[in-house]
Amino acid sequence: MRRPVLAANWKMNNGPTAARAFIAAFTARWTPHDDRTVIFFPPAVALTTVVHALGGRRDLDVGVQNIWTEDKGAFTGENSAPMSKDAGARYALVGHSERRHVFGETEAQTAQKCAAAVRGGIIPILCVGELLAQREAGTTNDIVLRQLEVGLSELSPDAIASMAIAYEPVWAIGTGKTATPSDASTVHGAIRSALDKRLGKSSGDVPILYGGSVNAGNAKSLLSTPGIDGLLVGGASLDVEGWAAICDT
Ligand code: 13P
Numbered sequence: 001m002r003r004p005v006l007a008a009n010w011k012m013n014n015g016p017t018a019a020r021a022f023i024a025a026f027t028a029r030w031t032p033h034d035d036r037t038v039i040f041f042p043p044a045v046a047l048t049t050v051v052h053a054l055g056g057r058r059d060l061d062v063g064v065q066n067i068w069t070e071d072k073g074a075f076t077g078e079n080s081a082p083m084s085k086d087a088g089a090r091y092a093l094v095g096h097s098e099r100r101h102v103f104g105e106t107e108a109q110t111a112q113k114c115a116a117a118v119r120g121g122i123i124p125i126l127c128v129g130e131l132l133a134q135r136e137a138g139t140t141n142d143i144v145l146r147q148l149e150v151g152l153s154e155l156s157p158d159a160i161a162s163m164a165i166a167y168e169p170v171w172a173i174g175t176g177k178t179a180t181p182s183d184a185s186t187v188h189g190a191i192r193s194a195l196d197k198r199l200g201k202s203s204g205d206v207p208i209l210y211g212g213s214v215n216a217g218n219a220k221s222l223l224s225t226p227g228i229d230g231l232l233v234g235g236a237s238l239d240v241e242g243w244a245a246i247c248d249t
Contacts, residue, residue: 004223005164005207005230006247007039007125008237009065009093010046019046023053025240030247032059037230038247039091041065044079051088063091063125066099069112071120081120092117095151096127097170107150114163115154125164125209126151127232128191132171140169141190148194157199164207165191166232172212174234181225184210188227216245223249 014022019042030038039061042050047064054060064087068078084092093099094117095110110126117124128147130140144167152160167187169179179187188208195203210222211232222228237243 002205002207002229003035003037005037005039005209006249007041007063007091007166007209007230007232008243009041009096009211009232009234010043010237011065011098011234012043013238014042014046016046016049019049020053022240023050026244027054027057027060029240030244032057033247034059036247037061039063041091041093044084044087047084047087047089061090062088063093064089064122065093065096067092067094067113067116067120067122069109069116071116081116081122085121089122091164092122092124093166094124094126095147097129097168097173101131101170107147110147110151111153114151114159118155118159118163123163125166125232127166127168127211129168129170129173129212135169135171140187144187145190145194148191149198152198160195160199161203161205164209164230165195166209166211167191168211168232174213176213178213178218178222179210181221181228184222185225185227188225192227214246216242216249219246219249 041063064084067081068075071080071082094113099105114124128144130143134143191208207229209230209232210228214231214233215236
């Protein structure tokens with residue numbers, strides 16, 4: 001059975017000083033559980049700080065929020081997969097809605113970034129999700145499945161079988177509006193079927209996370225919804241006690 005994945009996307013919060021204090025408080029509060037995977041996605045400048053602050057705790061993992069498509073070179077401001085791995089990242093978010101909608105990341109780039117992650121020895125977590133207008137127009141599945149198909153287009157079946165997907169409806173991110181368990185379940189089911197089809201066999205080892213206004217109050221019902229294998233949490237992962245409560249769920 002897949003282990004539930006609880007992932008904290010700190011976005012542009014917690015530089016090295018705040019990150020060190022957060023991890024110190026969190027590791028003191030949260031005792032190791034070997035039945036779930038907990039991953040921190042700090043800003044890139046705090047990645048090594050978090051790795052060191054975790055002090056080798058094997059129950060807690062680290063990832064980067066974004067990587068560039070190339071391994072090195074003249075790409076001012078960007079970080080590559082090999083560099084992120086060298087800094088201690090095991091995972092990379094790819095195609096987060098803020099990358100797509102604030103920074104104009106294209107679907108083709110999400111495919112290149114997934115490929116770059118795998119090439120660099122990092123596990124991609126491909127994020128997909130529809131805008132409110134797309135949901136209202138009834139095109140949610142079309143949008144999400146297209147993002148999935150393009151994002152995975154440069155990956156081998158083996159690479160897909162060892163990655164993760166996150167469904168984050170854009171209208172639910174940072175808004176306090178969460179998809180209903182039944183809405184989320186429908187989309188997760190569609191993603192699961194598409195993954196099975198793409199692999200030509202069960203994609204059972206690929207966790208599909210839900211993200212969008214998750215908090216300690218709704219984490220339990222989301223995690224017990226069929227098809228939801230984990231949570232990708234923004235705002236509520238910035239509070240030690242709140243995040244620990246979600247990880248305890
Ligand atoms: P919120 O939990 O703040 O809605 O953010 C979700 C998200 O974008 C996680 O990647």
